[in-house]
Amino acid sequence: MTGTNVAKKKILILAAFSAQSDLDLGKEIEEIEEIMQGGSKSFDVDQRTAKTVDKVRQAIRYESPQIVHFCGHGLEDGSFLLDDENDKTKKHPLEPKGLAGFFSNLTDVECVILNACYSVKAADLIAENIAYVIGMNRAIGDDAAIKFVRGFYEALRDEALGNRPDVFDKAFERGLQALGGHDPSQQDIPVIRKNLTVQKPEVRLISPAEHSTVPMRSTFSGTYKHLEEDMSLWLFIFAPGEGKYYLDEIVNYRNGNWEVSGVIIGGEVDNRATYEVGVLIADAEATRTLRIGSDGLKELPSGVKKFSDYSIYRE
Known part of the structure; x- marks a missing residue:
């Protein structure tokens, strides 16, 4: 659930x-x-x-x-x-x-x-x-x-x-x-x-596919109209049990609107965990760092601003 x-x-x-x-x-x-x-x-x-x-x-x-x-x-x-x-x-x-x-x-x-x-x-x-x-x-x-x-x-x-x-x-x-x-x-x-x-970025949960073969495959959308050149926008999932950030770069970005689909939250076993979901804005140097490796980060690099909007839980 x-x-x-x-x-x-x-x-x-x-x-x-x-x-x-x-x-x-x-x-x-x-x-x-x-x-x-x-x-x-x-x-x-x-x-x-x-x-x-x-x-x-x-x-x-x-x-x-x-x-x-x-x-x-x-x-x-x-x-x-x-x-x-x-x-x-x-x-x-x-x-x-x-x-x-x-x-x-x-x-x-x-x-x-x-x-x-x-x-x-x-x-x-x-x-x-x-x-x-x-x-x-x-x-x-x-x-x-x-x-x-x-x-x-x-x-x-x-x-x-x-x-x-x-x-x-x-x-x-x-x-x-x-x-x-x-x-x-x-x-x-x-x-x-x-x-x-x-203005801070907005993020919305569109459709968690409850009958997916994984616990939660979701689609998120949002708006942010003032992203500066050389900066990047990322959707993040923070798993507190692991203490890790899982990131997806937001590249489908038109007129300030974006969407990321196929976001997997949690593992295959329902562990009653709560996950934090939000958006990161990374400056040019942080963008280069994240593009090298952005999966399962224990710490975020400097030059990143974090905006959190959702907590997602499974029970």
Whole structure:
């Protein structure tokens, strides 16, 4: 018996503000947790409080989220007010450039929501590395911000069930609708910045042949529209029991769409194993290495970015 699960996405709610701030972020956090945990099997929600620059950096870097929801106190110059690392009685501004730097080279993050006043400056900079970023172009009221958040996450929960590629666009639109119903004068405050050149590859399972003579012979398809010259795209199967990667180079690649068929997952004996499936992007040097030998690798070469989307199990 075989089955598939789309890997759950992690939402990191990052409450970043000075200890002396009068912000009450509890209601906003409760709204997100109630919506996503109450009706969605596609997301895990993790909440962290980060009152210093270093705590913000650590949370973003080490929690490996796909969605980062940043809530805090934004200043008119686009900075965020935090505590000083060495003296909690002093305030320390985290500038937009500093926050944006924490998102460089993070291939797992798909969307960042900066639910703080004047956060559009940071959104512009973060969008250099992240596909979807939402910020606020001026001060926004607490109730209005929460209305936007509720509409956004309700749509994210609902749209994700269909695995839509435009899920963040749809969620943003629903957030604006919810905000407009509450206070039309603030409906133009949230803005979305998109940089699809950094969008992660997508992979879909088309047809596992359940009656195949092998445990699972499958066909996968996907999209990735911005593969640079001299780089290559690979489908990988990781077998945790063996600790090995099995790769197929994606060569049928037209207009950003690809398909790989005849992918064998597992051995002939049903061993109740779970396999990780995803896509690799390899630079020129890594491409040469993989083309020499890409079957049963214990380690991936440097110059490879890994994107995982599925877990496939047999029971």
